Amino acid sequence: MKPVQWNMTIGTMAFLAFLFLLCTGLVMQFSLPHGSPSRGMTVLSMDRHAWGSLHAWASWLFIGLIAAHLFLHWGWIKRMAMGAEQALAARKWAGRVSLLLLGLALFLALALPFALPIGQHQPWVEPQGHGDDGGWR
Secondary structure, X not given: OOHHHHHHHHHHXXXXXXXXXXXXXXXXXXXXXXXXXHHOOOEOOEOHHHHHHHHHXXXXXXXXXXXXXXXXXXXXXXXXXXXXXXXOHHHHXXXXXXXXXXXXXXXXXXXXXXXXXXXXXXXXOOOOOOOOOOOOO
């Protein structure tokens, strides 16, 4: 396959993976809100946890496709970075500080999800009514 065909294929697959992520995220946020499994809510016979699994696998696929995209365009990225560094030759330290800050921001963006504490989620509890039938009066 020619490089142009690889670019088109990977770009199209990444776009479709992103659309799938968007759709599953919207379903989980608006159609199956937190606590919906305890209420038996489903969409297409799948509860929130099943949609979450699909969302997670699609996100890993999307990350892989973006990594492949960056790999295919690495030469262009290097040329642009070198051109930017040459443009800042008079203030070489500014270019190096910018690259250092960019690297730090990228590291934090990748490491932050793993560093955040995981909290205890309180399950959704059905309100208890008054009376013999369990309903509100």
